Amino acid sequence: MKASSLASMISSLNSVAMGKSKADVVLKNCRLVNVFSREIIPQIHVAIKKDRIAYVGKDASHTVGEKTGVIDLQDRYITPGFVDSHVHIDQYVLPSELAKKSLLSGTTALFADPIDIVSVCGYRGFKEFVKMTQRLPIRVYHVIPGGLPVDRKFSHARTLTKKEELKGLDIENVVGLGEVFSWTKVTTRDPNTMKSISNVLETNGIINGHTAGASDKKLNAYIASGIFSCHEPIDYDQVLERLRLGMWVMMREGSIRRDLDKILPSTLSHKTYLDRLMFCTDGVNPKDIVDYGMIDHCIRKSISIGMDPIDAITIASRNSFEYYGMSKDLGAIAPGKLADILVFDDLEKIKPNKVFVGGKLMVDNNSLVVDTPRTIIPDWMRKTVKTGIKFGEKDFVIPCKENIAQALIIKLDTEIITKMDQEELQVIDGNVVTSYDKDVWKVAAIDRTYGTGKKSVAFLRNFGADVGAFGCTQSFHENDMIIVGSNEKDMAFVANTLTKMQGGMLVAKNGNILSKFSLPLAGLISSLSFEKTLDEYASIDSKLIETGCKFKNPHLIPLFLPFLALPEIRILYTGVVDVKNRRYLKILNR
Template sequence: MDPLSSSFRALNAVAMGEARADLVIAGARLANVYTGEVQEGLDIAVAGQRIAYVGPDASHATGPKTRVRRARGLFAVPGMADPHVHIDQLVMPAEFAARAALRGVTSLFADPIDVVSVAGARGLGEFLRQCAGSAARVFGAVPGGLPVDRRFSTARTLTPSQEAAMLRRADVVGLGEVFSWTRVTSRDPATMRQLARALGEGCAINGHTAGASGKKLQAYVASGILSCHEPVDYAQAIERLRLGMWVMAREGSIRRDLRAIVSEVLARGIDTSRLMFCSDGVNPVDMATHGHIDHCVREAVSLGMDPVRAYAIASRNAFDYYAMGRDLGDIGPGRLADIVLMKDLGAARAQDVYVGGREVVRGGRLVAR
């Protein structure tokens, strides 16, 4: 991922018209997830992997070598994200990423529990290697709390030194779901040390709070675990939202809880800035039949959610949770150029997809892996 520190001067020059963009998406209808607006007829100028300019006329940044994508009548939305997915269960990572990109999902936050359970740190390293350069961005996590109970499992895990090294990698965002909340509330020494390492590195720690409530849930949150994908209804979701947790409304092959949660969130006027959509894993049949996070957008819109708000949940909120909002989650100057073009916001059918300014989908077909 191109760091802003190495490219901001070039972006500045392109925005000022003193250098030329590599790509201009011209005349798009921008779904602005900052303001909730649809802005008509905007140009998006991209230099390298990042956006330099978003406005009514990018001709000052266009030169003879600039690729121009005429997008009149098409909506531009930020690339969507799946903030919690297990992609090591059924398919190879690069293939899953390619299928996700076809759906307009440009970032995957993977918790590779299965490969680590079998192959430990070496397996995690190989998983991350295979994810590198995929059609969509894949960020890994160190599985949290493996094995759940050594009395009933021979699952492998990472040593403390291996875990610390992984947490410092740019492609690792933190700890995956910390399965056993009882090990947190009982202050199990090994679990406490693992949480301390992640907190010390400033990493995200993903939660798994099925069955937790009241003081037990509060103790879990107080331990620095600020997300959960396990709520199955509004009551569980709102209890967590009220404690400052980020709730991932799950809609995948394991469970489908989005409608039960989102319908009540909308009916009660609850703020959605800490709500995300996640799959928790989607098998190939469901990916082909229903879709991925694009399916979540369609479901939310069918329940009466404003489409731009749905895209904010599907993009910006996930990157805000992972403290990556400077780089991803919206279409604005300085951000990485993860952009999806589509004909209809409610239908959420990706036509063209760019990841870091690289075209990976054109006309609904993969053109890069």
Template sequence: MTQYKRNKLVEVSGKLAKVAMGSAYADVVIKNGTLVNVYSGELIAHMDVAVAEGRVAFVGNADHTIGNQTIVIDAAGKYIAPGFLDGHMHVESTMLSVTEFAKAALPKGTTGIFMDPHEIANVFGSEGVKLMHEEGQQLPLKVFTTFPSCVPATTDLEDAGASLEVKDIEEGLQWENVVGLGEVMNFPGVVYGDPKMCGEIEATINSGKAVTGHFPSEDDRMLQAYIASGVTSDHETVTREQGLHKVRMGMHLMIREGSAWHDVKEVIKVVTEDKVNTSNISLVTDDVSPQTLVEKGHLNHVVRRAIEEGVDPVTAIQMVTINVARYFNLEKDLGSITPGKCADILLLDDLQKVEPVTVMTDGNIIFDQGQIVADFPTYVYPSHIRSSMNVKRELTAQDFQLASRGNDERTSVNVIQVIENSARTAKMTATLSVEDGIIQPDIQQDVVRLACIERHRGTGEISLGFTSGFQLKSGAVASTVAHDSHNLIVMGIDEQDMALAANELIKLGGGTIVVENGRVLAQVPLTIAGLMSEKSLLEVVDEVAQLEGAWKQIGCPLNAPFMTFSLIALPVIPEIRISNRGLVDVTQFKLIDVELV
């Protein structure tokens, strides 16, 4: 495995001490900026930062550290801030490889991420996790991994391409820069003593690493049982009241601002109105689209949103620096600009706009004046990772026709109602017509066909249902990005178009597609496990822009419809979902009938 060169503190502490004392010279000195001190919460003017061997050697008047070979950066009129750390995110959601994501995130000020690669884990298990982790270790972006905990997300409601057992987690926790257990989505399993979940948590605690959470329920007894079981954080909070209670119960509150959901506006009130201590709160992205990366940014956008809602800029920066480092027990290396820490440093013109002018990691300038100025290595995934579609036959229109169990001309069905900008769905019912024994969609009611096709093991299993909220008027869409098992999901009005969308996606090797009247309108090939592209950021952005235009062409007005659609098969977030096994009532964790007869 190729490793990006980073010096451990013990390897260079002697040199750092000499630089601080003036008996050796710094490699780089940033001069005369306003330091964002995340420990004291101050903005300190006219400060220098001396860097040697990739770490901070001295903070203050650093003239004594400047030699003939020292690079001096003039920071007059600029703020000097620690690099931002994303405490919870899934790289796969960007549709980019880890390398291409790094090229997008670093210019936005993100110098470290804590990724939970449970998307690829659901397709290729530990092998997929290791490949993404290895790719991340060769980059100037610091890539830490929380080892996926719930693969599959549930054991009795869906089928993924792989499963991870306690022994896999125990092994993964030993890898360098694996810093914890990925989001523990099976919260009922935790509180009711499921041996697998309890074993994973025990292994993580014994390794001295973080157990990250996922708790969307409002059941207080269950929440406290969950915390008592060893889970220490949560990013699924959507209301101020939930956030306040979790902070009071000692959870590390991760406030999420992704592409398809926007939790900052409401949850940040625990800071702006409840005035809680913010040291146990961080800001995270969870899932972001490539479009969001280009148009809004990455963590700098989330920081900006917090500031717009009334959070002090220094406090907001603390929530993406020192708070994150402390939670993952990495404070000795990351999260601040203080002696001994990694020199992951941003220069900012404005603390309101949060647009970096210069980005440095490990003392090396990566981004400066609008340009990436560092080289990034290439990483090639094995061929079998790029051949993940295992559907044995060509699909037909009949595969997408749901037969009524009754003999009436109309019938009632359960429907998955999506909610714009939310990860949640609502359970609703609709009365639909039956023609020749087949239940029909109804555009007037905004109820369209939905299917989930097993794509990992070639079982041929297909489940059918209905969904509402996308406002489709024609055509069909399909995707292999279908959290978390990532089977093939298809939605549409016309069965012929649904079959075409599915078959074309199988030929592509995975991705997402929109078709109408027998013609492909747009497609985004995602050949790495059916989840990520092998193309550059700008190429993917262009493809996604065409895809979003095609979604609109067939009637969908939603913000980030692709991401909302990708969650429709996730049976761990309430209220109702579809899996390859059928319709899932998440509130009861059981399969239910589509038709109410």
């Protein structure tokens, strides 16, 4: 959403405040949740000129003219719009569809890190994705992905050159560098990483952090390098260590992790300062948006733990904009600010009755009253799944000349965490086969970005579903096509079908599709409405759980299998990687 500059508005705002000219909109009889003074002020009137606030006080009658729209809020509460301080919106749902759910929840601003769009589509994709969000009725700010490549030795994701990073920083609503999650690159002063950080600091951009596992001198070195936030602390001790060193902490409550329960009780009991705390989701899947919400859920959760509602609302609004250096324009209801205002019947349910963005009514009586522009997806972004070959059963054979093979196994500890394991497996007709009794599957990683036809095939334990194969074109942050299968024929079928679909998730058995989730935008995002996307998304997990998968969120398994930032063992199309020791591993002990 395009915003006016304060500089261009000072004369007209001044004039309205003095009663010399008239407001466009006046909200009267409000109970103002003041995030500066930590109080709720009754009988407040707010006068708005264009997209900014001109007056906040007890009597705005001097700002009302014949053409002024006056809305009597009848003693309802008003708060600033909520902010998701760190979120990945290049997953599952079109930005235009996400905007609708954001508005209904009171989230009027998103700080997005489109790392996976970049890993598939490079700088061209980054520019196009930013463009997709510029006309939306919410505020979307972007960062240049700071996490690519995850590990230069193994990663094959597309990245931005230093020149492209600098060009990207000049794009409207691009505010800095996204999470630098390979923190060892910082503590070892990797030249490419340090150059990116230096370039952003020289442009006064913000840099988001990712410090999971860092402490003491490593954490100090990271912060001293100009990275002042982190969304990875999972308990109070980690939060406190970062706050003591001057960091801002984004408390995460999203689909991958929910950390408020372990952070807030001690934060409140110790009366820790809250002014450097923010809320973030780090990404919310369609089902969780419906079941929980977005930043509104963070506020409700915080209040249920014992936080004062005013403090929770302040964390959800003012704090984020202060961190991002935008407090001149956003984060509060005060003269000069952009008029992003939420209206509530009460401060318990945290469900907005009305939502204004830039003084324009977007939600009224809990319903959208604004159209979101149709997303135009360039044809080239619908043709990103390039496997290079048509797959057959032989492509998933693991050859062996013995009768029994001692095989390396990727053991699923959770949907996300893996462990290294070993197993004896049978060899049939020169092919090491899966084992239903031992719950050992084949897993393949396939290059679907460059069209080389390259792949690797290994073994996976603990998947558990009674299906032929499960495949996905989305994975963090390499975006290999991942296929988990009980037999080679279904693995080939799924790989070929996903290529034909140009992206998505697929469950199949005996050459029949059991469940399908189409993701044609870069192989990452649905082109359907939110409701239809939710149906397809939910069908994948439902089918896998119904057929015996051991995990609550099986769709996460292929997303994380190539993720080089987590232990212990990962698979890429170039091979199986021991993450800690940074080496490729042999699949069979010959």
